[in-house]
Amino acid sequence: MQYNFDEKIERYHSASEKWDAVENLFGNPEILPMWVADMDFRSPLPVINAFKERAEHGVFGYTIRSDSYYDAIINWMSRRHHWHIKKEWICYSPGVMPAISFIIRSFSNLDDKILIQPPVYYPFAQAITKSGRKVINNPLRYENGKYSIDFDDLREKLDSGVKIFILCNPHNPVGRVWTKEELTKLGEMCLERNVLVIADEIHHDLIYKDFNHTPYASLSHEIAQHTIVCTSPSKSFNLAGLQTANMIIPNPELREQFKKILEDHFLDFTNTFGVIATEKAYQFGEAWLDQCMKYIEENCYFLTSYLNQHIPKIKVVKPEATYLVWLDFRELGIDAKSFEKLMLEKAKVAFHEGYIFGQEGEGFTRMNIACPRALLEEGLNRMKNALQDNHA
Ligand SMILES: Cc1ncc(COP(=O)(O)O)c(C=O)c1O
Missing domain, CATH: 3.90.1150.10 (Aspartate Aminotransferase, domain 1)
Structure with a gap:
């Protein structure tokens, strides 16, 4: 239509x-x-119609995530992003920022260094300082109307003992879709230094026609093992009010640690309409x-x-x-x-x-x-x- x-x-x-x-x-x-x-x-429309049908049912008790929910995400990642993920890698979260904040608190200690690339989505720095960690800036370069990564500065900053790198891919607000080459270079640097990468890919579906998004964790098995990928249908399909996101975590140890934080805070419950929206948007929203x-x-x-x-x-x-x-x-x-x-x-x-x-x-x-x-x-x-x- x-x-x-x-x-x-x-x-x-x-x-x-x-x-x-x-x-x-x-x-x-x-x-x-x-x-x-x-x-x-x-x-x-398929999302709105599914809401109507569910609203007519009238009972809004605790909700589970069914196989069809996971299948919709797996198929979307494979079809749109050529990234083949497994059901068990998918971890629910009531939003990307809550997840990033929990990851910082669970995977680093007070005063640890966390790297970001300003100008960048400002809640990253807030999440770092609010949790008593240190913001390490690797500012992007702006030359001839285009932003790029300053890899020399990045190397230096990573060498100063960075624990976590929050990568924004695509980058909000400068609008870059990092290329495979840029991501690979960055990934190798982080791997060598055992830095955990939070790849915030919430904007991954909003790509202009001449560009291609590379999911950071799709680069290699080794990189995937050191990465937590943040996704959500919220930006793609205008569903931000539903507070539903998915962290994709291929490494079983990282995954269990992430799941535990959410469970410890009783935040593992599902938003009934968020689950419907995710499933229908990924199935029929293309x-x-x-x-x-x-x-x-x-x-x-x-x-x-x-x-x-x-x-x-x-x-x-x-x-x-x-x-x-x-x-x-x-x-x-x-x-x-x-x-x-x-x-x-x-x-x-x-x-x-x-x-x-x-x-x-x-x-x-x-x-x-x-x-x-x-x-x-x-x-x-x-x-x-x-x-x-x-x-x-
Ligand atoms: C890069 C980035 N990450 C996270 C978020 C917020 O995500 P959520 O509403 O799921 O916490 C936004 C919202 O604009 C964003 O641009």
Whole structure:
């Protein structure tokens, strides 16, 4: 079936963090939200229909994960990512971030060093500091409009005694899909030093047409044994409110340790609707995802053309994945706080400001383009008018 991503769905009064928290967070209900990472699109119809059927049943007691749930994940990984995983490798978690936080606490000790690659999804650093571990930064390089890994710095940092490396693949917010070569180089460095890799691959389905995602743990048996892969249908099918994720852990010892933490906290229970959504999205959501990604790529093209034409001092860092676009506004000559104030107070648009992803993000902002094109245009017009008034 053909989905209509142009449809503007009213999200106010749906307890949406993105829309209903705007007034509280940014002080003005008229602000257009283009910040937190969810989409303004309806999920695939087979998911919605399965919810309706289950809701009609009316009994919502404790729920198990059936074989069909595991089969759906196994088949999805094999079909979309050419990664052949086993049922026993799949461990449930009520979200990727809760899992990462538990992994840090269970697989390292106080004051241990945990490496991240800023600018990067800021809850990584929060999870590290909140658990009393040390953040070690291996900042990404930004040259000629493209981000890459600084391998010399990485080697040096790993040699300083890093315990865990949180890899973001594809990378939020810079939109890189790490290549097989980059991942292999990185993987060999981590293997040599016995570093546990948490490969956060939550954005793995949101890949642009000229790029290919490589699941980090698919590189080799040895690498897989030192890796915990974080996946979830939440970003792929706009299901973040269902708090359902899957950690894929090929190494039996790591797996048992991970499972124990969740069991110890009585968090191994399943969200009834999360399980239905996962199963139906992976079984029947592929056509929706393909159409959605096409729409997002077209949005990105629209955004790039619009900025080139009307606000050429703001540059798009060309994404290879995700609906989160990293914008470089340094040519405007406005500091980060003034840009943020201008966007919120004058343009009335909310982004995720670059500096929250690490100091390397200063001068950049992250725009969520998973919305109908008319809303994207509205946000861009607001930016253009605010910047014109400001003589920027
Ligand atoms: C890289 C990355 N990891 C994790 C998350 C959050 O995942 P969850 O909601 O399952 O905790 C996000 C959400 O934007 C993300 O971008």
